[in-house]
Amino acid sequence: DIQMTQSPSTLSASVGDRVTITCRASQSFISWLAWYQQKPGEAPKLLIYDASSLESGVPSRFSGSGSGTEFTLTISSLQPDDFATYYCQQYNGYSKLTFGGGTKVEIK
């Protein structure tokens, strides 16, 4: 199975900062990768799918890139509402879905 390793596990940043989160796969696959945001007490929310497609209604400050084994989520200018935990998920095959371990974005 494909393992997904996110880094960093915790990130301290200020409002207005550019933030990048990385997800590395244990083996290469086509861009079947999604990013989610989760706030405490809430269900995850889809941000990005197919590595770089922005989900409808998600602010354009969120973007995704990458292919093969390395993928990134970038927040171009961090807003107060963005302090949350972020997860990547690969879906390279219906029987082989895996989430990354998560990245908590905290206020610096």
Added chain:
Amino acid sequence: EVQLVQSGAEVKKPGESLKISCKASGYSFTSYWIGWVRQMPGKGLEWMGIIYPGDSDTRYSPSFQGQVTISADKSISTAYLQWGSLKASDTAMYYCARSGDSTSCYFDYWGQGTLVTVSS
């Protein structure tokens, strides 16, 4: 409007059985995969399995194969997750989620979660 509404919180004893539900509305239930995701207290997301209600094709994560059963009743647009014998380690929040389309299993709509507590 797409909605996934999950059944309420459960408190169970070890060894008991349990079936939780996820009722879908606002879209064609038989045309999208439904997945189940576990989140243990203070931990990350774990994919458990998925089902395609159109033909009941079901796939499990190796970590959950044999530990849970996923099913669906398309007549009432509801998916289920069940345990035959709960353990304390099953204590977690469980989410159902809909796939983005019939061929790509990212999840665009999520239920509100069902908290399962297993304690003697």
